[in-house]
Each structure stands twice: as C-alpha cells, then as structure tokens.
Amino acid sequence: MIDGTPKLKVLLIDDQPDSLNAMSSRLESEGYAPIATSDAQSAWQHLDDGVAVVVTELDVAKTKGVEVVRFAKQHAPHAIVIVVSAEPDIGLAVAAVREGAFDYLTKPVDPSDLVHRIEMALSRRRMAAEIASLHLQLNEKHGLQNMVGNSPAMRSLYEKIRLVADTRSTVLVTGESGTGKELVARSIHHLSKRKNESCIPINCAAIPETLVESELFGHEKGAFTGATDRKQGFFEAATKGTLFIDEIGELELGLQAKLLRAIENRTIMRVGSTKETSVDVRLVAATNRDLAEHVKNGHFREDLFYRLKVVELKLPPLRQRKEDIALLVQHFIAEISADAERPVRDIDTEALEMMKNYSWPGNVRELRNTLEGMIVLSMKPVIEASDLPTHISNHNESQAIIKPGMTMSEIEKEAIRRTLQHTGGNRTKSAEILGISLRTLQRKVKEFGL
Known part of the structure; x- marks a missing residue:
C-alpha cells in the first residue's frame, strides 16, 4: 500500500477463527482495512461499505460452493473475489472463476501469499481500467477499436491514420511481420466515408503467381483452362470500398505495370477481355520488405513505388514499444480466455517482466500466439513465470x-x-x-x- 492513500477494505469470510485472525492481522500490517466475519449471511451487509476485495471460504454456514461467488458478484460487481477451499478441487476452482472469482486458494492460506494475490488482483483491475479507458478514447477520437497501445509511437500512428483516412490518397503501410498492418488498413477504412462498403484483403504471397492477375482483375469465361464462368476480381468486388493488398513486394514486374495502370486510370481489364471496366477503389498496400532497396535492385517498379507511397505509415516493431506489452498482454488474456473458456485472468509480475525483456521477433502476432498456447493449456487463474516457453525464460536468464x-x-x-x-x-x-x-x-x- 502507498502511504497517504485511503485504506482499502478487505472482507474476510472464514469460519475458522485462527485462519481468520492470521489473515486479518497480516492485511492490517500491510495497510489494508480488513473486515473479518465467520458467517457469510452477516458478511453480506458489508458489501455496500466500499469493500474492494472479498476473500471467502467456499463452504461457509448456509452458503454452498460457488453460490458465495455468485452472490458477491451480484451485490458488489466492483469487488475482487478470491475464494478459499479446504480441499483442492480443479472443477470447483474453474466453476468459481467462471462465476467471476479472480483467484482460488487452498487451506492453509499463507497470509503473505494472500497479500501477494490481492496486490496482483488490484494491479489487474487498474490495468483493465486503463485498457477500457484507452479503447474508449481511441474509439471516440480515432475509431481504432482493435488497436492496442499507448506509447508515443502508437499515438503518433493513430493521429496519422485519422488524418489520412478520409482522403482518396493511396497508403503504403510498412513494418515487420506481425506488427498489425491489416489492422491499420481496416482502421483507415472504418474512419473513411467508405466504411459502409467492403474492405477486402488480398495477400499476394498466399496466392500462386499464375492466379494473382485473375484474383485482382477477374477473368472472362474461357480465358484459360478451368475458367468455366466469368469471375469478378477483387478490384471490382471492392468498388466504393477499400482494397487492401498485403505483401505487395511479392508481385512480379508484369503485374506491377497493370496495377499501376489500375491505380492511375481507375480502370481494370479482366483476363481474356478487351474491354476496360471502371472501378472506384481506395487502395491500401502493405509490405514487410524494403521496397526502396527492391527498386534499386530492379525487382520493383520505381513509378509504382512512388505511386503507392503517397502516404507511408510505418508500424514500429514491438521491441521498440515495450511500454505497450502490459496492455497487449491483458487485452489478449481477456480475449483468448473468453474464446477458449479458460479461467486465466492475469499474469504475475515476474512473468510479465520476462515477457517485457524478450525481443519478440514475431512482434504482436508472436505475443498473441504465445499467450494463446499458454492459456489453452492452463486451468489456473494466473500465468506464472514457470508457464512461459523456454526460449523466453532462457532469454531472460541470459541477461x-x-x-x-x-x-x-x-x-x-x-x-x-x-x-x-x-x-x-x-x-x-x-x-x-x-x-x-x-x-x-x-x-x-x-x-x-x-
């Protein structure tokens, strides 16, 4: 606790006097204001007294199992609930967490460990409030609901997205793999006048080279073997909307010339056709390559490069915005745990610091995938340092x-x-x-x- 701040109230419910006294004494010595009671029924009257944390035994007089958690969350949704059980029971622990409990402890409870869990819970609540506030601010000011980060680099990026979104200018998004280039493209679309139309992504690296032209511009029936019907390409499908071309550095030179013509003339020609078709498309392209170097080497057309680079938005790698890692971790924990129906709610201080110290060569994508791998295999409410993959823990040990x-x-x-x-x-x-x-x-x- 910080000196000078109001003491946080902690409601303790336990029918064993020795345990109750030990927890109460330790919390008081740490600067908390414990309210100790041995009866759940009489304890509920304190829920409206500004209680910040409820520590309750799961099996107390006249109240059974997760009903204790359910009642506490219904009457004091703001409070953090930590449950205690005489016997370890994974099923009961998962049920309690699903009802809204933050953590689950078994007896005998170590008072020092309890203080540590409470501090973790309070830290998580502050972080969750910060994430919610950041999302609200970004949504209200920028319309960037899916982007997470409060670092100077990201704030600068948000402002540039807002400024460029409602223009017709072509945008080139650059950055390493996994930094979130498609999120930038979708945010530009969402903030533009085209937001009610389609935003269609195409990844040039994921399509066989022989099919890229047909995918982009469409084809006529009989244009090539297997073309049994006329097909609309992505340019036509995205008319009045936004076309996001990812990995544009993978386009072969012949197609680069056709793309340049489509951008400049706002017309395309289907494969096998002699007729031009007008298109009204906002183009956002992305690459993780150094296109300027590819221009020098003759692998990318200089005229297309400058036509794409009307506005360039550079995404910083995660290692250059480590102050955002805590926000990203809490955001992904909440998202993944909900999708996977897992009880994970937080990460302890040591594990978080180890994640901050790691270089994340795969950027935000690697961070999310790492968290998902840990969460789906966990039935604990908190990720600990021992849960981290060895390449992350070994990296930290080498520092x-x-x-x-x-x-x-x-x-x-x-x-x-x-x-x-x-x-x-x-x-x-x-x-x-x-x-x-x-x-x-x-x-x-x-x-x-x-």
Missing part, C-alpha cells in the same frame, strides 16, 4: 544483472528491483532474500524510486 561500467549504487538498485520482481512486490520476502531489514528495504525503494 546479466551486473554489466561493465555499472556503479555500486546501480548494482544495488538492480538487485532490489529484480528481487521485488521475483516476489511479486512482496517487500517482507524481498528483505529476507536480500538479507536486509524491511525498514532498510523501504528506504532503498524510496531512494531509488522503485
């Missing part, structure tokens, strides 16, 4: 604490920071590990601004 040129003060600060990170912010445990008094640790934390 040395002491580096050449560091001062003793810097080394001390880093040792304290990593120990607090390891204990999830538990200062008592950190002081024990570091071999110093709690008072000394608190002074150092204040001194180093940790």
Whole structure:
C-alpha cells in the first residue's frame, strides 16, 4: 500500500477463527482495512461499505460452493473475489472463476501469499481500467477499436491514420511481420466515408503467381483452362470500398505495370477481355520488405513505388514499444480466455517482466500466439513465470544483472528491483532474500524510486 492513500477494505469470510485472525492481522500490517466475519449471511451487509476485495471460504454456514461467488458478484460487481477451499478441487476452482472469482486458494492460506494475490488482483483491475479507458478514447477520437497501445509511437500512428483516412490518397503501410498492418488498413477504412462498403484483403504471397492477375482483375469465361464462368476480381468486388493488398513486394514486374495502370486510370481489364471496366477503389498496400532497396535492385517498379507511397505509415516493431506489452498482454488474456473458456485472468509480475525483456521477433502476432498456447493449456487463474516457453525464460536468464561500467549504487538498485520482481512486490520476502531489514528495504525503494 502507498502511504497517504485511503485504506482499502478487505472482507474476510472464514469460519475458522485462527485462519481468520492470521489473515486479518497480516492485511492490517500491510495497510489494508480488513473486515473479518465467520458467517457469510452477516458478511453480506458489508458489501455496500466500499469493500474492494472479498476473500471467502467456499463452504461457509448456509452458503454452498460457488453460490458465495455468485452472490458477491451480484451485490458488489466492483469487488475482487478470491475464494478459499479446504480441499483442492480443479472443477470447483474453474466453476468459481467462471462465476467471476479472480483467484482460488487452498487451506492453509499463507497470509503473505494472500497479500501477494490481492496486490496482483488490484494491479489487474487498474490495468483493465486503463485498457477500457484507452479503447474508449481511441474509439471516440480515432475509431481504432482493435488497436492496442499507448506509447508515443502508437499515438503518433493513430493521429496519422485519422488524418489520412478520409482522403482518396493511396497508403503504403510498412513494418515487420506481425506488427498489425491489416489492422491499420481496416482502421483507415472504418474512419473513411467508405466504411459502409467492403474492405477486402488480398495477400499476394498466399496466392500462386499464375492466379494473382485473375484474383485482382477477374477473368472472362474461357480465358484459360478451368475458367468455366466469368469471375469478378477483387478490384471490382471492392468498388466504393477499400482494397487492401498485403505483401505487395511479392508481385512480379508484369503485374506491377497493370496495377499501376489500375491505380492511375481507375480502370481494370479482366483476363481474356478487351474491354476496360471502371472501378472506384481506395487502395491500401502493405509490405514487410524494403521496397526502396527492391527498386534499386530492379525487382520493383520505381513509378509504382512512388505511386503507392503517397502516404507511408510505418508500424514500429514491438521491441521498440515495450511500454505497450502490459496492455497487449491483458487485452489478449481477456480475449483468448473468453474464446477458449479458460479461467486465466492475469499474469504475475515476474512473468510479465520476462515477457517485457524478450525481443519478440514475431512482434504482436508472436505475443498473441504465445499467450494463446499458454492459456489453452492452463486451468489456473494466473500465468506464472514457470508457464512461459523456454526460449523466453532462457532469454531472460541470459541477461546479466551486473554489466561493465555499472556503479555500486546501480548494482544495488538492480538487485532490489529484480528481487521485488521475483516476489511479486512482496517487500517482507524481498528483505529476507536480500538479507536486509524491511525498514532498510523501504528506504532503498524510496531512494531509488522503485
């Protein structure tokens, strides 16, 4: 708890006096305001007293199983609920989490662990509020519901999207694989006057080279073997809307010339036809290649390059906006857990720091896929460091604490920071590990601004 802030109320419900007293005493020493009761029925009257957290045994007098959680969430939806059970029961734990419980503990409850879980829950709630607020702001100001990030680089990108969206200018979106180029294209479409029409994506790398022209411009019946009917291409299908051409650097030179003509004249010619067809399409292209270098090497037409690059939007790789990782992780945890019907609700401090320290060569796509792999295999409410793939945990282990040129003060600060990170912010445990008094640790934390 931070000095000077109002004490958060924690409602404790347990029919065992020793357990109740131990939890209450520890919470009070940590700066919380515990309300201890042994009877669920009498405890409910405190739910309207501004209780921030409810810690309840699942089997208390006259109230059974997840009914405790259901009642608490119905009458105090703002409160975080942590359930305690005398026996480990995975089925009961999953049911409790589905009813809205944040965490599940088994007896005997370690008071230090309880404090740690409460702090994690409060941190998650603050993060969830920040994500919700960010999404609301982006939606109201920019219309960017599916993009997550609050870093300066992303805020600059949002503003550029807003400015270019309602023009007819061709846009080239550049960035490494997995950075979210299609999300940018869809946001441009959503903010434009064309938003009620189709936004059609085509990935040049995913279509056989012999079929790309037919896919883009369509073909007439009998134009080639297998062309049994006239087919409309993506340009015609996207008329009055937006056509998003991904991996445009994969187009062969002959098709580049035809694409340039379609952009400049706003007409296309189906394969096998001699008649031009007018199209009204907003074009957004994307690439993870250095097109300027391809122009120099003769692999990409210079005239098409400059025609596409009327406006260029560059997406930063995830390693250059690590301050967004916590937001992205919480966003994906909520999304994936809901889709997979898993109880995962949060990530602990150590695991999150390890994810922040990883370089993410596959960017946001790799981050999401990594989280999905962990979540679908988990029946726990919190992702821990031990759940991370070895390539991420090994990467973190290889990061040395002491580096050449560091001062003793810097080394001390880093040792304290990593120990607090390891204990999830538990200062008592950190002081024990570091071999110093709690008072000394608190002074150092204040001194180093940790």
